Amino acid sequence: MSCCGSFTPLNAAMKRFFTLLAFGLLALGVARADDTAKAQPKPYPLTVCVVSGQKLGPQTYTFDQAGYEVKLASKDYLPEFQKSPMKYLAKLAQAYKSAKPYPVGICVVCGMQLDSTCYTFVYDGRQFKICDPSELDDFNRDPNKYVKIWDAATARVAKEKAAAGGVPVAPAASGNSTMTMSM
């Protein structure tokens, strides 16, 4: 225990130390968030090779680049991809941007109610939501099954909207117009 006279400057020094510590922790938190984003790249949104446009088969070559999962029909297309990666990554970004919205508030894999921490990704022009990225394995086992669920749910929601009198459904050529109507 020292006298009060020498306590004041020490207190100031400690204050500065804790401020620095707080900033350090904050920076650490930001770095952590970056790591998580890196560890979970956005799932590949297309059903075909982003370079050749070929359907993806057993030769599919998968890797991560710039936060995206990338799939090529085979490793033979990797040199072509690496010639202009930005061009191909832009295609993936565009697929994410132009995807049709997820129609319901429940997880497409397990059917549980979604909350604000749910995980969103795009596949085959459709936005999907699941409780947690760990459910991607289930999704990837049979993506077409979930595409069918999405289509059925979207059709049902559109029908319910029409029945509620909110959106008048134009006969025949309604397909696209009801999808994009968000107001």
Ligand SMILES: [Zn+2]
């Ligand atoms: Zn779920």
